[in-house]
Amino acid sequence: MPPRTVLCFGDSNTHGTIGMTTATDRRRHDKPDRWPSVMARSLPQDWDIIPEGHPGHTAVWDDPIEGIHKNGARALHAILESHRPVVLVILLLGTKDLKSRFGLSAHDIALGLQRLVTEILGSDSGPNSHAPGVLLAAPIVVQEVGVLKEAFAGAGPKSAALPALLKNVASRHGTGFIDLNDVAYVDPVDGVHLCAGAHAAIGAAMAKAVANQMN
Secondary structure, rough: OOEEEEEEEHHHHHOOOOOOOOOOOOOOOHHHHHHHHHHHHOOOOOOOEEEOOOOEEEEOEOOOOOOHHHHHHHHHHHHHHHOOOOOEEEEOOOOOOOOOOOOOHHHHHHHHHHHHHHHHHHOOOHHHHHEEEEEEOOOOOOOOOOOOOOOOOOOOHHHHHHHHHHHHHHHHOOOOOOOOHHOOOOOOOOOOOOOOHHHHHHHHHHHHHHHHHHH
């Protein structure tokens, strides 16, 4: 049997960005401490866990300041095809869509993520040229604090509305769903990124969700 490949498609919280103290802070948690690595240690050794976390990734929106390469929809199919056959895509996006520069509602952010779900389910990047499965994750509610306070002005209430909206998306499309707010909180240093403890909790919860969905 070939290894079962799980693609973790996300943003800086999949990349492992540490709570930022300045706008140019690029520190990152050590690889073993990032949630995809934590998850991998709890799954069978023949599972191949691929972390694809791009800082600043949105679901479907071009970033007018940081560049169009931040648009997850532009990268999705290339990444799927690079790693196929992919048995499961863990989709953990939506946080960076909350930036005030985009002016999006929680409803629109959920629709953007729904677009990615339908793209994955319509692809042939899974085993035997079928579609991969999808595990849609609701990102952790942000806090408007620290160096990212202005960039995420107004994001708190919107992010709090996302889990229910994304649960509905998962239900409509028959995908798995996990609400990460049940297991972790953001780092109060910048209100967006995660401490090592949160990565550990998320990795453990993701491992259980993946095992339940794939067995």
